[in-house]
Amino acid sequence: MTQIFDNPADFADEALDGFVAANRGYVARVDGGVVRSTEVPAGQVALVIGGGSGHYPAFAGLVGAGLATASACGNMFASPAAGQVYRVAKAANAGGGVLLSYGNYAGDVLHFGQAQLRLNAEGIETRTVLVTDDIASAPLDQIEKRRGIAGDLTVFKIAGAAAEAGLCLDDVERLAIRTNYRTRSLGVAFDGCTLPGADAPLFSVPAGHMSLGLGIHGEPGISDHPMPTASELADLLVSRLLADKPDDAGTRVVAIVNGLGTVKYDELFLLFGKIEKLLTAAGLTVVEPECGELVTSLDMSGLSLTLLWLDDELEQYWAAPADTPAFRKGNLAPRARRELAGPEDTAAENTEQATAASADLGRLAAAVLAQVRDVVVEHVEELGNLDAIAGDGDHGIGMRRGVDAAAAAGEQNASAGASVERVLTAAGEAWSERAGGTSGALWGSAVIAAGLALGNRESYRAADAAAAVTAFTDAITELGKAEPGDKTMVDALLPFRDAFLEASDSGACLSGALTGAAAAATEAARQTADLRPLKGRARPLAEKSLGHPDPGAVSFGLITERIATYIESGAGTPGADNSRLAAAAGNGAKND
Numbered sequence: 102m103t104q105i106f107d108n109p110a111d112f113a114d115e116a117l118d119g120f121v122a123a124n125r126g127y128v129a130r131v132d133g134g135v136v137r138s139t140e141v142p143a144g145q146v147a148l149v150i151g152g153g154s155g156h157y158p159a160f161a162g163l164v165g166a167g168l169a170t171a172s173a174c175g176n177m178f179a180s181p182a183a184g185q186v187y188r189v190a191k192a193a194n195a196g197g198g199v200l201l202s203y204g205n206y207a208g209d210v211l212h213f214g215q216a217q218l219r220l221n222a223e224g225i226e227t228r229t230v231l232v233t234d235d236i237a238s239a240p241l242d243q244i245e246k247r248r249g250i251a252g253d254l255t256v257f258k259i260a261g262a263a264a265e266a267g268l269c270l271d272d273v274e275r276l277a278i279r280t281n282y283r284t285r286s287l288g289v290a291f292d293g294c295t296l297p298g299a300d301a302p303l304f305s306v307p308a309g310h311m312s313l314g315l316g317i318h319g320e321p322g323i324s325d326h327p328m329p330t331a332s333e334l335a336d337l338l339v340s341r342l343l344a345d346k347p348d349d350a351g352t353r354v355v356a357i358v359n360g361l362g363t364v365k366y367d368e369l370f371l372l373f374g375k376i377e378k379l380l381t382a383a384g385l386t387v388v389e390p391e392c393g394e395l396v397t398s399l400d401m402s403g404l405s406l407t408l409l410w411l412d413d414e415l416e417q418y419w420a421a422p423a424d425t426p427a428f429r430k431g432n433l434a435p436r437a438r439r440e441l442a443g444p445e446d447t448a449a450e451n452t453e454q455a456t457a458a459s460a461d462l463g464r465l466a467a468a469v470l471a472q473v474r475d476v477v478v479e480h481v482e483e484l485g486n487l488d489a490i491a492g493d494g495d496h497g498i499g500m501r502r503g504v505d506a507a508a509a510a511g512e513q514n515a516s517a518g519a520s521v522e523r524v525l526t527a528a529g530e531a532w533s534e535r536a537g538g539t540s541g542a543l544w545g546s547a548v549i550a551a552g553l554a555l556g557n558r559e560s561y562r563a564a565d566a567a568a569a570v571t572a573f574t575d576a577i578t579e580l581g582k583a584e585p586g587d588k589t590m591v592d593a594l595l596p597f598r599d600a601f602l603e604a605s606d607s608g609a610c611l612s613g614a615l616t617g618a619a620a621a622a623t624e625a626a627r628q629t630a631d632l633r634p635l636k637g638r639a640r641p642l643a644e645k646s647l648g649h650p651d652p653g654a655v656s657f658g659l660i661t662e663r664i665a666t667y668i669e670s671g672a673g674t675p676g677a678d679n680s681r682l683a684a685a686a687g688n689g690a691k692n693d
């Protein structure tokens with residue numbers, strides 16, 4: 102249970118501010134995360150790591166000489182937003198290119214991926230190496246689908262040491278890929294973890310049992326087992342990892358026993374002693390091991406074992422010195438502090454001349470966003486609980502952070518008379534930025550796409566609504582690449598789009614088309630209960646998810662129902678032809 106906070110919504114930000122205040126000799130705060138506060142030689146590759154908060158010392162605690170250059174820090178268990186990653190990487194860049202490295206989770210992949218595109222487009226050469234060490238999350242022949250847990254440390258450490266040694270981006274990337282390929286982890290949980298402000302843990306383990314194959318975001322384990330003795334536990338972890346060893350493994354291994362939050366160090370050491378004996382008995386030599394808290398999951402009671410099979414080159418970089426707030430090895434000469442440039446003023450100049458029709462539609466869009474916020478707020482808990490079944494339990498709070506920011510940005514722009522294009526692009530950017538997570542990236546880009554489709558026109562016709570729905574849908578399928586049947590929000594989104602387009606093609610009014618489409622989305626969301634998740638965080642726990650609908654599909658259904666009801670009500674505009682959008686579409690000059 103997390104007890105020290107003023108407002109749970111500010112927990113991650115305030116904890117990061119305090120971390121920086123306690124470690125100014127190492128790190129400085131930048132918009133979106135932290136960057137080394139010490140000199141980085143010109144031309145050095147910048148290693149930018151990151152992920153959600155709640156995993157200390159991952160990720161900010163690993164920023165320092167010989168390890169990461171910077172860390173993008175998302176909200177509790179939620180990926181940082183693309184804008185954050187971008188700004189942190191810009192602050193970290195020393196002219197040698199950027200390597201982004203992070204655990205393989207859908208939300209992180211979307212946000213870091215968007216940041217990478219933007220950095221490359223600006224001429225900052227940027228590559229990505231995903232960490233995929235968790236053997237419980239997919240079989241070996243699908244290693245690229247595995248998620249990243251404590252193996253983050255081996256990949257970051259070796260890439261960071263290689264960058265520090267002055268290797269070029271190609272070489273740092275190559276070593277990071279090889280380290281990841283030779284790293285395996287497996288974790289167990291004895292009890293779940295609780296998000297700040299939540300009154301129940303994200304999952305719990307039956308008394309006298311342990312859960313094998315946990316995730317580090319409160320995703321429950323893959324299977325429950327009676328609690329073993331320490332010797333049995335050591336044997337289980339070692340034998341599972343050895344059975345999964347890479348080709349050409351060799352006999353020298355790094356072993357990391359990682360505590361997830363509330364297991365005592367004495368217990369970790371006790372287990373480590375047994376693990377070391379087993380590894381030695383298996384003919385392996387344990388090289389410079391680690392035992393302690395390295396990648397945690399808030400107050401989760403649990404631990405993991407990571408093995409990295411070394412070769413000569415990897416061993417050299419694993420053994421190299423590093424000096425960060427939470428990870429120190431060997432001796433490094435003290436570094437001079439560096440001056441960090443202040444944040445760039447990126448606010449675009451407001452040169453827009455909104456047409457009356459577009460400003461009118463902008464006000465309607467802002468009112469719709471306020472409705473979306475209200476319906477999400479009403480269902481926060483239900484959405485979180487659904488996501489906790491096989492995901493990480495943050496769908497409610499993530500959506501809420503997103504819609505709160507989107508509705509505020511929408512309102513601010515609409516009241517200043519902005520076009521619908523500007524209202525929706527500002528709202529979408531705010532959504533993605535504040536929410537993080539998979540759904541934040543998808544909803545943010547979709548709202549932006551709808552805004553761009555509506556543009557700033559002299560007048561609007563019914564066909565424009567269809568174009569906006571199509572653009573909204575395409576943004577989500579292009580970015581997330583989910584197929585129908587993967588058990589994601591796409592399973593509700595496509596039936597919504599199809600019903601909407603069919604109704605508008607046959608001349609239905611906006612309100613009628615929306616009502617039918619929302620009903621189709623809700624029914625499709627309900628039917629996702631029969632599916633196994635093939636994308637996103639719930640995939641490793643597919644069996645647990647059976648019988649329960651997909652949280653992203655459910656929230657999509659709820660939101661579309663609310664919008665349909667709102668538009669049908671005429672939104673308080675007496676005499677409006679069924680809806681204010683229809684009114685705006687029919688008369689470009691009409692105001693509220």
Ligand code: ADP
Pocket residue numbers: 180207208209488492493494495496497499500537538539540541543577580581582583588589590591636637638651652653654
């Ligand atoms: P996270 O998974 O990062 O914790 P959320 O919990 O907010 O993010 O959102 C989870 C939802 O995101 C899932 O229920 C699913 O509907 C949706 N989702 C996950 N991956 C994809 C994808 N590739 N395409 C479309 N939707 C996805």
Ligand code: MG
Pocket residue numbers: 488492493494495496538638
């Ligand atoms: Mg989630």
